Amino acid sequence: MQLVVPLPSAPAALDTDRIALSLAPLRLDYFADAAWSDRAPGMIQSLIVESLANQGRIRVVTRPSGELRSDATLAIDLERFDAGYEGGDPPAVRVRLVASLVRDRSAFAVRTFDATSRAAHNDTPAIVASFDQALHAVLGELAPWTADQLAANAPRP
Helix, strand or coil: EEEEECCCEECCCCCEEEEEEEEECEEEEEEEEEECCCCCHHHHHHHHHHHHHHHHHCCCEECCCCCCCCCCEEEEEEEEEEEECCCCCCEEEEEEEEEEEEEECCEEEEEEEEEEECCCCCCHHHHHHHHHHHHHHHHHHHHHHHHHHHHHHHCCC
């Protein structure tokens, strides 16, 4: 089985290297003087590819390439990737991905993965650690779900 993982789609507010901060519902801001090493969709794509490859259940996991013909595509919608103070201080980090496994332009499996992690302290290192925890929890569910769905829906010879 060969799986391609394109760049996740994300709203403009999350398609940035800035660390998103929610001070009120429906309003995103950003932490001052703090940034990811890459735009959030690119960073998450790399982590998804690595997570799926490391579990060893899918023969080939890669980003899109004109050289590879894939058996399926894992399309990701990044819906939440922010730290919010609505529930108090320190903030709670929320990560929500909607994953769709696609073959021949039709989705054959769709699932939402959601995790929240409250920062231990109200400082950037603790908040970044909470992003890591929440994303790790999401990827810990996404990887086996993806492998299970691919196995259950493998094309029959």
